[in-house]
Amino acid sequence: MAYKLVIFDNDGVLVDSEPTAHRILSGYLTELGYPTTLEESFHYFLGNAGRNVHQVVADRYRGTLPEDFTARCHDRVFAAFREELAATPDADTVLGELRRRGIPYCLASSSDHAWIDLTLDRAGLRPHLPTELVFSAQDVNGVGKPAPDLFLHAAASLGVAPADCLVVEDSPNGVLAARAAGMDVLGYTALMPPQRLTAAGATGLIERLPELLDRI
Ligand SMILES: [Mg+2]
Incomplete structure (x- = not known):
């Protein structure tokens, strides 16, 4: 199928x-007395943008987190990103190839613009993704995934x-x-078990990003 736009998480x-992010989150939870492994x-x-951490701690431990937990966790993660964040394997190559072929693409993330900007700059992907191709849940009144608003907004904007x-x-x-x-979606299985993405409705699966180039 000839798609007219590829939207990347x-x-x-x-x-x-x-x-x-999860090494720091799990470490911080453990430090606060809620032992959490990286896998957990x-x-x-x-994929929850940190929004249900309070709920999980309440359910698993009948515990509560400090009010500033999310802000302090973000500070720690940002500090770590400044040291060690990289692009995923082949991301730079695949975005470059889409540009070369003239296939439109954009980014849509539940994270805030400040977070997205930091990650793109650190990972060296900014040349592929100028601000007009970057969409955040902030652009749709903070309504993140799993609501469709952000993807619909990105498509309509382009x-x-x-x-x-x-x-x-x-x-x-x-x-x-x-x-x-109402969009087709490839589940990228580098970190997530394929069956969870299929169960959510993925219309295809890829293990490596370059496989995307054969599906468009
Ligand atoms: Mg993601």
Whole structure:
């Protein structure tokens, strides 16, 4: 199928932020007396933009987190990103190839613009993604995935019908959002078990980003 727009998720798809973010999140929770492994952090929180951490701690431990937990966790993660953040394997090559072929693409992330900007700058992907191609949940009143609003906003901003878009996502929430928007979605399985992405409605799966180039 000839898609007219490829929409990329950011964290875990274009920038390799998830291992760092979850190492710090799980470490901070453990430090506060809620022992959490890296694997548990991926399982519970990946693709949730940190919004349900309070709920999981309440459910698993009948505990509560400090009011400033999210802000302090973000500070720690930002500090780590300044040291060690990189693009995911082949992200730079694939974006460059899409540009070369003249295939429109953009980025749509539930994260805030400040977070997205930091990750793109650190990962060296900014030349591929000028601000007019970067969409955040902040642009749709903070309504992140799994709601379809962000993907619909990105497509409309670039003048493409939802049915002509292909989304690349690594989290069940992202897949749900794409399907709710009426878009095809490739599940990227580098960090997420394929069955969770298929269960959420992924219309295809890729293990490596360059496989995308054969699907458009
Ligand atoms: Mg993601």
